[in-house]
Amino acid sequence: MKLAILSRNGKLYSTRRLVEAARQRGHSVRVLDPLRCYLRISSDGFDMHYKGKPIAGYGAVVPRIGASITRYGCAVLRQFELMGSYSPNSAAAIARARDKLRCHQVLAAEGIGLPVTVFGDNPDDTADLLAMLGPPPHVIKLNEGTQGAGVMLAEKASASRATIETLRGLYANFLVQEFIAEAKGADLRCFVVGDRVVAAMRRQAPKGDFRSNLHRGGSARPVRPSRAEVDTAVRAAGLLGLGVAGVDLIRSKRGPLVLEVNSSPGLEGIEQATGIDVAGAVVEHVVARAAGLQHKRNADLTDS
CATH class of the missing domain: 3.30.470.20 (ATP-grasp fold, B domain)
Incomplete structure (x- = not known):
């Protein structure tokens, strides 16, 4: 099968492992930088170019879209979907x-079980917001932070209020959660x-x-x-x-x-910790699902 991996950097561990796993299983695979993909959208169809040349015919696309390019990366992935490519994670699901x-x-x-979470926008409501959550410690998280960045622990109510006021002054979006001490x-x-x-x-x-x-x-x-x-x-x-x-x-x-x-979970830590070929499991799942969808499309065309 012809596969594409959307990734800004083909040298990253996760991207390299997916390429290796695909080639080991006999598939054609290409790494595409989503920021170099550009789109033509019209009522008569969808087209895409990459570095000056048209690209099409990919049976499946594996997105490795970083948080900093979510909006454009999802637009590119959505274009692939509209052109008939399967993705295990749709643009809508990623967003x-x-x-x-x-x-x-x-x-x-x-x-689904979650830590109790509160969210509010007006500084006049901070005291009541924290009262809704309960006593500290509180965990304060930026809404779009990744890899532990933008996650803070406030051990006193005064620290929670100060952190919240600072983040509001920066126009940041954030959540406040209970701290699960027994973890x-x-x-x-x-x-x-x-x-x-x-x-x-x-x-x-x-x-x-x-x-x-x-x-x-x-x-x-x-x-x-x-x-x-x-x-x-x-x-x-x-x-x-x-x-x-x-x-x-x-x-x-x-x-x-x-x-x-x-x-877009990383593969390096979990493959090294467990010794499991996670990249291979991803490729096998993607190919099986893409092949199943293609078979269904062909059957529908035959029936019509």
Whole structure:
């Protein structure tokens, strides 16, 4: 099958592994920088060029769209979809997952466990907003932060108010959440592909920090998630429309709680921690789904 990987940098570990996994399985694959793709949109069809030449005929596209280019990257991915390419994560699903507030609303509406979260815009309401949440510590998160950046812990109510006032002065969008002390600075990254968790690791924050992200110095080891954790991760990804996702959970007294659902999860940390060929699982899932959709289209054409 002819595959495309949307990535700004073909040398990144995740991109390289997807290319290797695709070629090992006999597929043609090309890395495309989404910012070099440009689109023609008209009522008579959709076209795309890349670095001066037309591109078409890709059976599937695997998006590796960074947060900084979400809007344009999703427009490019949507164009591929309109041109008949399959993607495990649609443009709409990626945009939904990138907005932390929207993501939490979608998951909470379906009964997925989450840390209690509050959100408000007017500075006059800060005291009542924090009262709705409960006593500190509070976790304050930028709405579009990634890899632990823009996540702060306020241990006193006065610190929460000061941080909120500062962020409002910068016109930043943010959420405030309860701090789950029993997690002890650890979380679980469940890598969901289709309806399975193909790999999972437990990440531990370094001493003196509460963020367990590997980019922040956290450590990782393989873990076997419980049935409840698997079900929560798979449901969360499915509710957001993601066929490939990194679902971050914490273990709490009331069961697994979803911290975040990542639509472009990195492969390096989880492959190194678990020894599992996650890239291969992604490629096999994408190709199988794309082939199934193409077969259905062909059958529909025959029936008509």
